[in-house]
Amino acid sequence: GDVKAGRQKALQCQTCHGLDGRSKLPEAPNLSGQVEPYLVKALQEYKTGARKNEMMSVVAPNLSDADIADLAAYYAAIEIEVVGKP
């Protein structure tokens, strides 16, 4: 996936997931630094209907395989660090 292209495509994700991958809603997961193959799988599953979600099931069918690869590459490329443990 192409990180720069993914950043552009992520503009449609930012209302819920943030452009930096920090969730804006209690139902939306953080995506920053998420494992890239996991993100690809999640989007493919929403696209095919194997996984369902009110919002994602509407959005994902419009994504091409390249869109999915780019979005996964972008969000995975945001570096995160654990800064505090309970």
Place this chain on the structure above:
Amino acid sequence: GDVKAGRQKALQCQTCHGLDGRSKLPEAPNLSGQVEPYLVKALQEYKTGARKNEMMSVVAPNLSDADIADLAAYYAAIEIEVVGKP
């Protein structure tokens, strides 16, 4: 959910997700600092079968609602920060 109890219960999750919530496998998502209601929903969906995964569909049915609340509280309580943007 109880964070301390969740830490104990997370010992069964650490081979794939890490005790600090950093994924050990390309198929397993990071859980550190993940949105708590999202984690509860994910585990409940794996438990009921609404969401399917080779590993999680085996593990989740053995979790009580309290287990799920505790695990979600624990992983959500690990603080993460974005340290680098692409």
